[in-house]
Amino acid sequence: MKVNWFHLMPYRWLPEDFRERYRSVWVDIPSSLWDARKGHYLYNEYLDELEFAAQMGVDGVCVNEHHANAYGLMPSPNLMAACLARRISRANLIVLGDSLALYNPPIRVAEEFAMLDCITGGRLVAGFPVGTSMDDNFAYGIVPATLRERYYEAHDLILKAWTTPEPFAFNGRYTKLRYVNIWPRPLQHPHPPIWVPGGGSIETWDWVLDHDYAYCYLSYFGYQHAKRVMDGFWEKVAQKGAEPNPYRAGFLQLIAVAETDAQAEKDYSKHVDYFFNRCLHVYAGFADAPGYRTEATIRAGLQAQVGEAADMFRFGLSWKEFVERGYIITGSPATVRDRLIEAIKGLRIGQLMVLQQIGSMPKELVLKNVELFAKEVMPAIKKLWADDWQDRWCPRPLAERAIPGQAVAQ
Amino acid sequence: MNELHTLTLRQGRFTVKYYQHGTGLPLVYLHGAGGLPAFTPDLEKLAHTFTVTAPLHPGFGSSGEEHFHESVLAFTLHTWDILDALGIEEPILVGHSLGGMLAAEMAALEPRRVKKLVLVSPAGLWLDDCPTADFFAMKPEELVGAAFANPQSDLARAFLTLPQDKDAANEVLIQRLKGLAAASRFLWPLPDRGLSERLYRIRAATLLLWGEEDKIIPLRYAHAFRALLTGSATVTLTVIPHAGHMVLLEQPEAATQAIIEFCRSHP
Numbered sequence: 001m002k003v004n005w006f007h008l009m010p011y012r013w014l015p016e017d018f019r020e021r022y023r024s025v026w027v028d029i030p031s032s033l034w035d036a037r038k039g040h041y042l043y044n045e046y047l048d049e050l051e052f053a054a055q056m057g058v059d060g061v062c063v064n065e066h067h068a069n070a071y072g073l074m075p076s077p078n079l080m081a082a083c084l085a086r087r088i089s090r091a092n093l094i095v096l097g098d099s100l101a102l103y104n105p106p107i108r109v110a111e112e113f114a115m116l117d118c119i120t121g122g123r124l125v126a127g128f129p130v131g132t133s134m135d136d137n138f139a140y141g142i143v144p145a146t147l148r149e150r151y152y153e154a155h156d157l158i159l160k161a162w163t164t165p166e167p168f169a170f171n172g173r174y175t176k177l178r179y180v181n182i183w184p185r186p187l188q189h190p191h192p193p194i195w196v197p198g199g200g201s202i203e204t205w206d207w208v209l210d211h212d213y214a215y216c217y218l219s220y221f222g223y224q225h226a227k228r229v230m231d232g233f234w235e236k237v238a239q240k241g242a243e244p245n246p247y248r249a250g251f252l253q254l255i256a257v258a259e260t261d262a263q264a265e266k267d268y269s270k271h272v273d274y275f276f277n278r279c280l281h282v283y284a285g286f287a288d289a290p291g292y293r294t295e296a297t298i299r300a301g302l303q304a305q306v307g308e309a310a311d312m313f314r315f316g317l318s319w320k321e322f323v324e325r326g327y328i329i330t331g332s333p334a335t336v337r338d339r340l341i342e343a344i345k346g347l348r349i350g351q352l353m354v355l356q357q358i359g360s361m362p363k364e365l366v367l368k369n370v371e372l373f374a375k376e377v378m379p380a381i382k383k384l385w386a387d388d389w390q391d392r393w394c395p396r397p398l399a400e401r402a403i404p405g406q407a408v409a410q
Numbered sequence: 411m412n413e414l415h416t417l418t419l420r421q422g423r424f425t426v427k428y429y430q431h432g433t434g435l436p437l438v439y440l441h442g443a444g445g446l447p448a449f450t451p452d453l454e455k456l457a458h459t460f461t462v463t464a465p466l467h468p469g470f471g472s473s474g475e476e477h478f479h480e481s482v483l484a485f486t487l488h489t490w491d492i493l494d495a496l497g498i499e500e501p502i503l504v505g506h507s508l509g510g511m512l513a514a515e516m517a518a519l520e521p522r523r524v525k526k527l528v529l530v531s532p533a534g535l536w537l538d539d540c541p542t543a544d545f546f547a548m549k550p551e552e553l554v555g556a557a558f559a560n561p562q563s564d565l566a567r568a569f570l571t572l573p574q575d576k577d578a579a580n581e582v583l584i585q586r587l588k589g590l591a592a593a594s595r596f597l598w599p600l601p602d603r604g605l606s607e608r609l610y611r612i613r614a615a616t617l618l619l620w621g622e623e624d625k626i627i628p629l630r631y632a633h634a635f636r637a638l639l640t641g642s643a644t645v646t647l648t649v650i651p652h653a654g655h656m657v658l659l660e661q662p663e664a665a666t667q668a669i670i671e672f673c674r675s676h677p
Contacts, residue, residue: 137598137599138547138599141598141599143480143594143595143598143599144591144594144598145475145591145592145594145595145598146479146480146595149479173479283547284549285546285547285548285549285552286547289546289547289594289598290546290586290587290588290589290590290591290593290594291587291590291591291592291594295584295588298584298587299584
């Protein structure tokens with residue numbers, strides 16, 4: 001079992017009456033709400049948290065990409081990854097990832113990932129999300145109907161750029177280049193492992209399995225809600241006769257550990273409420289541009305994660321309901337351990353992404369949450385799957401790597 | 411009246427559904443991003459004077475939209491291909507909203523083939539100080555509020571009424587989404603695809619027909635079109651009161667009368 005530590009980097013100071021005064025946390029939230037002085041400390045605080053998690057022994061740290069979003073302050077995940085690359089010496093760097101259709105030309109992704117892979121000595125996971133409708137269509141203006149076509153074309157270009165040692169021409173519909181010739185090429189051969197984060201689009205599964213990539217279901221609604229989606233994924237794995245290896249599947253879970261169940265509620269309740277009721281307050285009109293989801297996915301009845309349908313899942317819920325519905329796994333170490341093992345086995349996932357900075361949670365609570373989790377929960381779950389399956393989707397770093405401050409190239 | 415005919419183009423890449431009714435000179439009606447689920451009363455009125463042909467755009471009941479990618483030229487040529495297949499040589503082109511943008515593109519591409527051009531609240535231009543509404547981001551209630559002068563009318567409310575049967579209701583919603591998705595190829599994130607640089611090529615006498623209370627494409631755009639239609643034989647602006655963006659549905663009598671009068675007075 002691999003445990004990867006995920007950060008969203010939310011702005012922690014949205015006003016009390018945010019829901020009433022603004023229609024959306026994403027796309028058209030005024031940037032006058034941003035206080036840059038606070039932001040200076042906030043970025044450094046969040047990077048400290050990621051570094052602390054790495055010191056506590058997680059397998060990897062995860063950054064991700066959002067635009068015009070007050071709960072995701074990483075328009076450039078590669079910048080965050082670069083900040084971490086020389087500060088984290090052992091854990092993997094999982095960029096989940098670069099939304100391929102937003103990079104022009106998309107070889108920018110091939111180049112920057114190759115740089116990160118070289119700097120970290122081969123510890124990079126290359127995440128290739130399609131990206132959300134809010135990010136891609138509304139904030140970055142990509143035509144919804146052609147988003148996936150652009151994504152697939154960008155993917156083909158990046159893969160070819162990584163694996164072709166000579167310059168070549170690329171005549172795509174959306175990208176035309178006379179000379180594709182990336183310097184540097186990645187350290188991992190033929191390229192870093194590719195993980196595809198998704199929100200439950202069924203055609204993505206076919207594609208991911210055909211390419212033998214890992215699939216990560218990034219949901220904020222916990223393992224009970226995810227069961228239906230992941231069952232669908234494993235059904236597709238069986239249909240295609242692919243190996244039912246748990247390491248090919250990842251899942252994001254909100255986790256908050258305290259000394260006791262009661263203490264957990266006391267510590268975390270208001271921050272979890274901030275997350276669900278302020279951070280996820282997204283205007284329904286932005287949730288799902290026409291054409292963003294394919295007809296097949298709509299017909300399969302898979303719902304968008306934000307917007308009106310998703311509002312029904314969270315608005316006005318109490319701590320007790322967040323816990324009972326499994327949106328958050330929380331409580332004493334023993335409680336968290338039991339529920340997490342049940343979730344991991346139920347979803348059959350080998351790549352757990354844990355979200356432990358939730359909503360407005362301040363640093364001292366995050367560090368406590370991480371420490372209790374790492375010391376008292378992680379050892380038990382790390383044993384899962386390890387004897388029976390091989391993780392074919394993890395990075396393959398150099399055994400001996402440069403030490404920052406003492407590097408000598410040979 | 412609601413019977414749909416079928417033709418295929420380019421070895422089956424495109425299957426085109428179209429309505430065809432009436433007698434008289436050929437008039438081709440090009441619908442907007444809301445689609446054309448029926449041969450509506452405004453078209454019935456026009457069919458008393460003209461042979462009305464109304465093709466459904468790919469994604470709106472016809473198929474093949476994926477072959478357009480994001481190319482307005484492909485969409486424009488495809489629509490000329492339909493008219494070629496039907497033997498319609500010199501049509502009166504009437505287009506609403508997205509269809510108005512398409513009609514203008516067609517007339518700019520083949521200026522000598524268009525007998526008359528009627529642009530009803532056409533898309534295709536962008537004014538920084540007067541943005542068109544982002545109807546893609548509207549919830550159904552908001553969309554009806556923006557599209558109709560009177561959102562409380564039975565006509566407007568009918569857009570919010572779905573079939574009782576859940577599957578039938580879902581099907582209606584899916585078809586609407588498919589249509590909007592197809593429209594996004596030409597209108598997203600805003601509808602300027604360079605038409606302003608091509609309008610000068612249009613030669614046909616042109617009628618700009620607008621609902622006075624259009625909140626999707628405000629009346630200001632009529633003046634912008636007029637200023638750019640420098641090659642048109644004549645340009646007439648007719649503004650219909652008590653009508654919004656859905657002017658043909660809201661005021662079918664006045665709107666179709668304006669079209670018929672215009673065609674008569676510019677033979």
